[in-house]
Amino acid sequence: MTYIDPAIVKLTEVSKRYTVENLALYKISLEVKKGEFVFLTGPSGSGKSTLLKLLFCAERPTEGDIRVDGMDLSTLSPSQVPTLRRKVGVIFQDFKLLDQYTVFDNVALSLEVLGLKKSQVEKRVRDIITNVGLIGKIDRKAIQLSGGEQQRVAIARAVVNRPPIILADEPTGNLDRDRTMEVMELMEELNARGTTIIFATHDEKLFEHTHRRVLRLDNGRLIR
Amino acid sequence: MIAGIIYKRAIADLKQNFTTQVMTTLVVTLSMLLLTFFAMFSFNFRHFVEELGSKLGIVVYLKKDVPQEAIPSLYKRISALRGIEAVNYTSSEDAFRKLESYLDREKQVLEGVDANFLPPSFEIQINRAVFNIDRIREVAAELSRWKEVSKVQYGEEWIDRLEVFSGITEKAVVGAGLLLLITAAFVVTNTIKLTTYAKQEELEILRLVGATNGFIAGPFLVEAMFQGLAGSLLATGIVFATYNYLQSLMSQHPLFKQVSLVFLPMPYLLTIIGGSILVCVAGTAVSMRRFLRL
Numbered sequence: 001m002t003y004i005d006p007a008i009v010k011l012t013e014v015s016k017r018y019t020v021e022n023l024a025l026y027k028i029s030l031e032v033k034k035g036e037f038v039f040l041t042g043p044s045g046s047g048k049s050t051l052l053k054l055l056f057c058a059e060r061p062t063e064g065d066i067r068v069d070g071m072d073l074s075t076l077s078p079s080q081v082p083t084l085r086r087k088v089g090v091i092f093q094d095f096k097l098l099d100q101y102t103v104f105d106n107v108a109l110s111l112e113v114l115g116l117k118k119s120q121v122e123k124r125v126r127d128i129i130t131n132v133g134l135i136g137k138i139d140r141k142a143i144q145l146s147g148g149e150q151q152r153v154a155i156a157r158a159v160v161n162r163p164p165i166i167l168a169d170e171p172t173g174n175l176d177r178d179r180t181m182e183v184m185e186l187m188e189e190l191n192a193r194g195t196t197i198i199f200a201t202h203d204e205k206l207f208e209h210t211h212r213r214v215l216r217l218d219n220g221r222l223i224r
Numbered sequence: 225m226i227a228g229i230i231y232k233r234a235i236a237d238l239k240q241n242f243t244t245q246v247m248t249t250l251v252v253t254l255s256m257l258l259l260t261f262f263a264m265f266s267f268n269f270r271h272f273v274e275e276l277g278s279k280l281g282i283v284v285y286l287k288k289d290v291p292q293e294a295i296p297s298l299y300k301r302i303s304a305l306r307g308i309e310a311v312n313y314t315s316s317e318d319a320f321r322k323l324e325s326y327l328d329r330e331k332q333v334l335e336g337v338d339a340n341f342l343p344p345s346f347e348i349q350i351n352r353a354v355f356n357i358d359r360i361r362e363v364a365a366e367l368s369r370w371k372e373v374s375k376v377q378y379g380e381e382w383i384d385r386l387e388v389f390s391g392i393t394e395k396a397v398v399g400a401g402l403l404l405l406i407t408a409a410f411v412v413t414n415t416i417k418l419t420t421y422a423k424q425e426e427l428e429i430l431r432l433v434g435a436t437n438g439f440i441a442g443p444f445l446v447e448a449m450f451q452g453l454a455g456s457l458l459a460t461g462i463v464f465a466t467y468n469y470l471q472s473l474m475s476q477h478p479l480f481k482q483v484s485l486v487f488l489p490m491p492y493l494l495t496i497i498g499g500s501i502l503v504c505v506a507g508t509a510v511s512m513r514r515f516l517r518l
Contacts, residue, residue: 098426113430113439115226
């Protein structure tokens, strides 16, 4: 009988040290199950972003093992990193869009790197832009959109290639209350379709009335 | 499909950074232009030396005691040597007559001189198809060993001097060519570095969405190939136009009737074009390395 690991993300005794004095994470062990929606919280500088960066190989751990969707990141070669990144959609507080590209072109980037046919790219990009409610602005340049709209484009880009995991690093940090709620609704929808979500935020209001699991970091240590 | 996207991205980038691309291509063109002119000069100089050598031929002076009956067999022996195109015999009397006609009004200086005082000789032309300076030397050395021969002349001093000069020119061309190629590579490397700095955000996003190094570097390499190709084609085109212009000028002037210019043969042109593309691609690959580290 084959054993199927329910954990899609697993960290074992993971530490990250930038310099002798700067210990960003210390012996973090945690598991996130497939389809789970987990909040990662803590004050600024607690290590939330570092932990997320470790999960898409923007940083490598100093110690410990990390597994993401069956891939052992401690033995991952540089040429395998693109494969990992196609499994992990990342959303940032500052959106990281190309200002001079249109909404369509920004989202299409994620599919172009996969080498999909033009017709497939066209269809999937249009579908996802419709889903995030921006089909009327598909030909606008990213710089011409509001903050909330830009974040919806960033979400569309992160999910258009249907990754099993979404990492969101303070995605509502630059948005007002209404736009924040729109983003949260989009994330809930994605999770309802089976996508695993790790949502880093220092805004406690986002999860105070939720049944979701909350992982709390403080000074690089996991405290709950 | 990936190749199509890379090509599309390269074209988009060429349009977006048109001025930078044009400037880089111009620098490549100038470097390749200088290199092609040097190569053209060197090639024509060598051609000139060879032409001159083949025209000089070999003069074999016979000993005065060689009997007249031996001349036909000597003629046959010389004609049988490899690479001989024509052999002309000049008897002592013929040589005397030639000297008289050369002296023209001053021929009275020859009054009372024995008409046989000049040695008989053979003038030999080497076949142009097998011509080379070494072959002339070999033939001359062999002839000078014959017992009937007193002296062999083939303008060796001229040929040696021109050969040395031609050798120095070739070395200078290779040296200057290398320097120019390094300059072109340096400029291309730095232009691509500036472009990649300007596009750092885009490259970062591409990496984030799972682009491979090939996907990221591909458009830059395509652009470099284009710059190398365009630069070298422009350079060889300018040199060809200059060659045609000089040819037409020289054909009108009686002074240059004996000299012919030649254009670089295809292997030279292909080497210049291939070298230009290679230098641009290598320069780009070097400058991209830093951006492709994960």
